[in-house]
Amino acid sequence: MPEPNSPNNPDSPASTISPESDLDREHRLLRTLIDLIPAMLYVKDDQSRFLVCNVAVAQAMGTTPAAAIGKTDFDFFPPDMAQAFFADEQAIIHSGIPLIDREEFALARTNGQVRQLSTSKIPLRDSAGHVFGIAGIGLDITERKRAEERIRYLASHDSLTGLPNRATFGELLNTAINRSGQAKTRFAILFIDLDHFKAINDTLGHEAGDAMLKQTAVRLRETVHPESVPARLGGDEFVVLCQNAYELEHLDELASRILGALTAPIQWLDQECRISASIGISIYPIDGDTERALMKCADSAMYAAKQDGMNNYRLFSGRLQHDSLERLMLANELRHALDRGQFLIQYLAKIELKTRTIIGAEALLRWQHPDLGIIEPSKFIALAEQTGLIVPIGHWMLRKVCAQQAAWQSEGFPNLCMSVKLTSRQFNDEELVPTVLAALKDSATAPEMLELEFPESLLMQDLAREGKILASLKRTGVRLAIDNFGASYVSLASIHAYPINTLKVDRSLLRDLEINADNRHITEAIIALGKSLSLTVIADGVETRKQAAFLREQACDAMQGFYVNEPAPAAEFSELLRRQAAGNHKSI
Secondary structure (H helix, E strand, O other): OOOOOOOOOOOOHHHHOOOOOHHHHHHHHHHHHHHHOOOEEEEEEOOOOEEEEOHHHHHHHOOOHHHHOOOOHHHOOOHHHHHHHHHHHHHHHHHOOOEEEEEEEEEOOOOOOEEEEEEEEEEEEOOOOOEEEEEEEEEEOHHHHHHHHHHHHHHHEOOOOOOEOHHHHHHHHHHHHHHHHHHOOOEEEEEEEEOOHHHHHHHHOHHHHHHHHHHHHHHHHHHOOOOOEEEEEEOOEEEEEEOOHHHHHOHHHHHHHHHHHHOOOEEEOOEEEOOOEEEEEEEEOOOOOOHHHHHHHHHHHHHHHHHOOOOEEEEOOHHHHHHHHHHHHHHHHHHHHOOOOOEEEEEEEEEEOOOOEEEEEEEEEEEEEOOOEEEOHHHHHHHHHHHOOHHHHHHHHHHHHHHHHHHHHHOOOOOOEEEEEOOHHHHOOOOHHHHHHHHHHHHOOOHHHEEEEEEHHHHHOOHHHHHHHHHHHHHOOOEEEEEEEOOOOOOHHHHHHOOOOEEEEOHHHHOOOOOOHHHHHHHHHHHHHHHHOOOEEEEOOOOOHHHHHHHHHOOOOEEOOOOOOOOEEHHHHHHHHHHHHOOOOOOO
């Protein structure tokens, strides 16, 4: 006997429900299947009215599958978008030709976002072969397209600054060459290299360096014309493709504007960082008609700007090629200059602003070449540094300067503090301290009468090593001075950590002092800082009475520059000291 609830029991409750037909079950399964497919599926009649659609289509239109039946795209999308869909579908219906993988945009009604679709639409035919509608499938490719665009962007742009990278700039440059060659027009390349950038990374860290590079990119974008293209070649090298007609006619103005923008202070945590740049400029087609030639010329001009003291720009010229050959010749002859007695020393007076008297002298090295005459330091110091010859030359100079100080003292002149500049290689020479002690001893010069100057950039390389060297020098009793202070990046607040006696305000800050408020404020801050730390503050590069008056108003201790005297050999400097002793010196 069947169980009470058995399906074989005619009295069971289940026997009163009609079994699901095969057609209904197949329809339900098919409906579930198309709704689960991660694509938009639909069928439309020959008037582009929906006959059926899955949930994905309905959701995108902000409705349900059932409510979409009999409606058209005009009921759900903006008119222009709906019209485009309708035109495609009617073309398929009339021609019978399918549309495969068409990329198009559709508005998602649920969130208002425009999505990118890859759509295929095929004609549907009856048994007689007549087209009665279309079947469509759409894949949302928005995220894929965004990823592809991101990949293309990363391949063509610098990931840190967002500027075009070296490869992209090369393509843009070649395009500009082809276009300008056909149109007989010009364009310029500005090759920009940040000065002493390595010191930022070494002392403040790579995050600070990255922040500096990002800010450099921002300032370049803001400074150049929209038609011009700034790019980052890598490291601290940037370049600008200048195509704007006005800027091409005023390249000097453009380069000065870029230098001014890049030297403005940048705040990093509690540090105020300043950095300068050197710019080289080449012009198509004057300086070259290929990518390689133009970039090489711009790079050579940039190197020349660095040789001129940095924070500067140079236009390429045939003279630079001549200079390159001259540097090679000088490098060869420099090796014999010391043995041949070709070096001499000139002296630049340091004037105390309060008493208006000479209190010291800076020793300046000159090369008296038998054929070329007096060669300025800018022509050979870098070569001496690169070859290591600066070390023996520096030893010779220290001995000569100390001997001259003793000679002036024996003549009855007041004690003068003699200043000697040190390069990076000299500063790191293991024999520096013994050489200083020997020069002092041999000349019987009091240690406090010798002041060693080192550039501000040396303080940003290896703090532990620099601290040891400075401490060793300090123990000899000589005075220590930071040269070029304020030119770049040393934080004003960090100066107290160094055992120094003197701050020398960089000459660049005195340029355009009357019209450049930033330079004026920085100079005032440096003088005030020096006073608060009981340091001597000396202004370098003073050339006008107005500059001297400003420094006196700010209670700067001393100054030097061509306004006081031009560098002079020892004999001429002695005459200057005699005139001062006789009360017949120039009023400042």
